[in-house]
Amino acid sequence: MMDWVEIGDCRLACGDCLDVLGTLEAGSVDAVVSDVPYGLNYDASKSSQQGITPFGPIEGDSEPFDVLPWLVFPDVLVWALPQLTTNVPVGMGTWYAWDKTTRNDLGCCISEYEYAWHMRATKTRGYRHLWSGAYKASESGKTRLHPTQKPIALMQWCLKHVKGETILDPYMGSGTTAIACIRTGRKFIGIELDPGYFAIACKRIQDEYKRMALFEPVPEMKQVALF
Secondary structure, three states: OEEEEEEOOEEEEEOOHHHHHOOOOOOOOOEEEEEOOOOOOOEHHHOOOOOOOOOOEOOOOOOOEEOHHHOOOOOEEEEEOHHHEEOOOOOOOEEEEEEOOOOOOOOOOOOOEEEEEEOOOOOOOEEEOOEEOOEEOOOOOOOOOOOOOOOHHHHHHHHOOOOOOEEEEOOOOOOHHHHHHHHOOOEEEEEEOOHHHHHHHHHHHHHHHHHHHOOOOOOOEEEEEEO
């Protein structure tokens, strides 16, 4: 048995997403939007980027990402690497690109683009948003809470391209997709394997409700048994 944590319109579970997948009710998810493990075996403790706090290795990042288990849902938009994503259906969907430097020859040591596969897309799309070490177009001065944390603005852009009320993020990390859902009036289901990042996501979600509600009551954190 596993417990769900409920905060407002967000339902959160700490565990292996493939184990939790079978417990979700049919029709309860309209789209999967997630920043998945890239399969690079990335050790964030060795990061030398300016403004980046060293982290430990990313759990579950040692194998290529398999998109197949998620194709049962009506729509899927996942940030991944084209060359390390398996079972992508031939002729279905397309890839989006995020330009992280937004100008030529910035001189950064990271990859200048990241890519997302969108199952229902028919045209390529691009999003330009500076996010390179200490150089940021948004969230400037805020501490990074996860080694591969995405901008909230980027995940809000992703939500514009998917339909439906309830969004599932099976690799929730620090909860950025949840924040984007709250800001755009979506319901959210999040799953995270690492208990530390799960706790961070819960706190970020609570803080976001506090920020938005102001004088309204903040939703309580509740635990509901998952069988």
